[in-house]
Amino acid sequence: MNRQLPKMFILWFAFVIDSVATFFIPFDYSKSSVMVISYIGFMVFILVAKDLKEQESLLYAVLLGAYYSVLYTDSVYIYILIYAAVAYLANRLLKFKSTIIECTTFAVASILIKEIVIYLLMIVTSVTSLNVGAFILLRLLPTIGYNAVLFVFVYYIYNKHLKRIILM
Amino acid sequence: MNDRREQLKKRIIAAVVVFIVLFSVLGLIFGRKNTAFEQMIKETFQTIEYYVVKAPINFVNDIKNEYFEIRNAFKENEELRAVLDDYALIVAQNEALKKELNDITEIANIENVPVNFKKLNATVISRDIESWNSKFMINVGMQNGIEEGMVVLSNDGMIGKINSVSEFTATVSLLTAENGNTQTPVMISVNGSETDYAYGMLLNYDVSSGNFIVNMVEEVELSVGSKVFTSGLGGISPRGVLIGYVESYSTPDNQLLLRVEIKPSSNFNDINYVTVLQRSDSNE
Numbered sequence: 546m547n548r549q550l551p552k553m554f555i556l557w558f559a560f561v562i563d564s565v566a567t568f569f570i571p572f573d574y575s576k577s578s579v580m581v582i583s584y585i586g587f588m589v590f591i592l593v594a595k596d597l598k599e600q601e602s603l604l605y606a607v608l609l610g611a612y613y614s615v616l617y618t619d620s621v622y623i624y625i626l627i628y629a630a631v632a633y634l635a636n637r638l639l640k641f642k643s644t645i646i647e648c649t650t651f652a653v654a655s656i657l658i659k660e661i662v663i664y665l666l667m668i669v670t671s672v673t674s675l676n677v678g679a680f681i682l683l684r685l686l687p688t689i690g691y692n693a694v695l696f697v698f699v700y701y702i703y704n705k706h707l708k709r710i711i712l713m
Numbered sequence: 714m715n716d717r718r719e720q721l722k723k724r725i726i727a728a729v730v731v732f733i734v735l736f737s738v739l740g741l742i743f744g745r746k747n748t749a750f751e752q753m754i755k756e757t758f759q760t761i762e763y764y765v766v767k768a769p770i771n772f773v774n775d776i777k778n779e780y781f782e783i784r785n786a787f788k789e790n791e792e793l794r795a796v797l798d799d800y801a802l803i804v805a806q807n808e809a810l811k812k813e814l815n816d817i818t819e820i821a822n823i824e825n826v827p828v829n830f831k832k833l834n835a836t837v838i839s840r841d842i843e844s845w846n847s848k849f850m851i852n853v854g855m856q857n858g859i860e861e862g863m864v865v866l867s868n869d870g871m872i873g874k875i876n877s878v879s880e881f882t883a884t885v886s887l888l889t890a891e892n893g894n895t896q897t898p899v900m901i902s903v904n905g906s907e908t909d910y911a912y913g914m915l916l917n918y919d920v921s922s923g924n925f926i927v928n929m930v931e932e933v934e935l936s937v938g939s940k941v942f943t944s945g946l947g948g949i950s951p952r953g954v955l956i957g958y959v960e961s962y963s964t965p966d967n968q969l970l971l972r973v974e975i976k977p978s979s980n981f982n983d984i985n986y987v988t989v990l991q992r993s994d995s996n997e
Contacts, residue, residue, distance in 0.1 A: 561762055567842045568767050569774075571983035574847050574889045577923045578982070582842060615751050616758055617842040623737040626730060667845050670741035673891050675920050 551710045556593060556609060560586035564617065576675055580684045584692045585699060586613070587631075587659070588652050592703045593711055594632040595639040595648075606632035623666060631655050645700050652696050653689055660685050744894055752879050759850055760882070763838040771836075771985075830951035833857060833989045838882065847873075847887040851987060854881045859989060862949040866988040870955035870978035871897075871943060875989065883989075888925060888956070889981050893917040899927055899956060900944040901973065904936050911935065912944055913973065915956065924960050924974040932970060935962050941975050951990050 566583040573580060590609055594602040610625030618624060639651055664680055667673045675684075739745070747755060833853060840849035853859050855878050863875040865885045874895050876886035888895050893916055900910040911933035916926045927941070939959045945952025957975040965972050 561766060563842055564762055564839065565766055565770065567840060567844075568837075569770065572840070572844055574844070574887050574981035574984070575918075575923055575977070576889070576920050580844065582844070613842075615747075615754050619841055619846055619848060620745070620747050620751050621737050621741060622733050626733055663843065663845070666737065666741065670738055671892060672741050672845055673920065679920075 548713055551713065552593065552605070555707055555710065556586065556590060556605065557612075559589035560609075560613065560617075562586070567617075576673070576679075576683070578683065579687045581691045582660075582684070582688045583695075584656055584688070585695060587656065588692065588696050588699045589703065589707075590628065591631060591635050591639075591652050591655060592648065592700065592708075594635040595643065596708065596711055597636075599633070599636045602632040602636050603629055621666075623663075627659050627662065631659075645697070648700055649693060649696050653693050656689060656692055657685070660688060744892060746877050752877075756850075756879055756882050759839045763852070767838070831991045833859070833991060835883075835987050835989055837985050837987065846892075847890040848876060848884055849887075849984070850882050850884050851989075852882060853989065854879050854883050856880055858991060859883045860949070860991075864943060864950040864954055864990045866954065866990060867979045867984060867986075869980060870957070872979045872981065872984065872987065874950075885987065887981065888915070888977070889918045889920075891918050891920060897950060897956070898944045898946040899941050899975075900952075901927070901929075901933075901935060901941050901959060902939045903933055905939060910942075910944075912946070913971075915941075915975070919974070922960075922974060924976055925957060927973040927975055928968070929971040929973060935959055935971065935973065937961065941973075954990065 563583045563586045566585065570581060570583065586609075590605070594606065597605065606628040607625055610628035611622065613628070614620055614622045614624045634655075635651065639647060643651075664673075664675075664685075667675075835851040835853045837849050838852045851865075859875055859878050861875050861878055864871055865873045865875065871888065873885045873887040873890075874897070876884045876894065878884075886894050888897070895915075896917075897915040898912070899915045900912050903909040903911050911929060911931055913927045913929040913931075916928055918924075919926050937959050941956045941959065943950045943952060943954040943956065955978050957977045957979075960974045960976040962971050962973040964970065
């Protein structure tokens with residue numbers, strides 16, 4: 546249990562950074578201008594998941610997916626499945642010593658698929674009627690651009706300082 | 714034996730996946746609210762996050778903003794002095810109207826009128842990271858007399874309603890939510906009149922036009938630019954809170970009465986502080 550606490554704290558803190566970023570980045574609730582969603586927690590989770598054993602990464606996926614659902618998405622539990630799928634694929638596709646380009650590609654692809662899946666869910670359930678063009682221009686592209694840039698810093702900080710704590 | 718176990722494992726995983734997908738879809742369709750346990754977890758972690766991390770940053774941010782506001786004070790003073798003459802006239806009119814209203818309510822023996830309300834200021838402590846459902850949490854709850862359905866204001870008018878309340882926090886559902894959870898009875902001034910109003914129901918928000926959609930409940934002639942207020946009908950929201958201005962109107966083929974598009978008076982960008990209105994005739 547003691548070995549799990551630092552990992553849990555790192556992942557929890559990454560989500561807190563997301564929440565703080567969300568709080569201070571102006572957001573247009575009328576959905577008529579650019580909307581940027583911060584995915585620092587999700588990106589740290591990808592890096593952690595690739596370095597853990599499959600079982601352990603899936604366990605973290607379920608816990609974090611549930612935590613994220615309750616705290617930040619009004620209890621839409623589909624995030625548990627998304628996190629589990631990402632943990633499974635990160636574990637299989639990314640190697641322990643994957644390069645920054647491989648990791649960035651995986652992170653960007655994961656965010657892209659996550660955003661599209663959630664958008665389709667919101668359309669199907671009539672939570673939004675935002676059209677595809679507006680979704681891509683106002684939300685998807687800015688979010689991917691913002692997070693791709695951030696990922697470089699996340700990757701650097703993770704490899705330099707956090708990886709050894711995760712692997713303890 | 715191993716094959717059967719493997720197959721059972723796959724079936725269990727498939728069942729869990731289907732259950733979670735169905736639960737999420739149905740929850741979104743029917744606007745499921747958090748259970749007490751979910752609310753407790755959410756409130757605990759969000760409150761810790763706010764007071765440990767966000768509040769100190771907010772404090773520094775406010776000081777910075779105040780510094781810039783003070784720098785602009787001279788220019789603002791000049792502008793305010795220019796409108797001061799009008800203000801004196803409006804105050805005098807307001808006093809006269811208040812007295813008139815008091816006299817009428819006394820004569821008619823009415824204890825409360827729907828324009829009477831109390832204000833409660835609140836701070837936004839968190840918002841959903843994904844932000845699809847246009848909701849955020851504020852730092853007042855049942856302890857402060859907050860109830861579901863109360864009107865929430867920003868500086869420029871109504872922005873939403875209280876969606877759910879717990880002991881110390883409340884969740885605000887904005888008028889820009891597209892699922893129609895924030896339907897509100899409204900009234901529109903007829904041809905700019907301050908006494909003649911037509912009534913309708915604000916149904917939802919149209920994301921493509923950026924306007925609210927109102928269905929009128931009476932036949933009336935409107936003009937573009939007329940003010941739209943809450944009507945106070947239904948008992949929870951006070952009367953006379955500005956929502957927006959008439960942008961356009963038409964009668965759709967499948968309707969007998971007007972469908973009006975309302976341009977919001979409030980800015981839904983960067984909401985940090987709000988005011989909750991409580992009708993003085995509602996239970997505390």
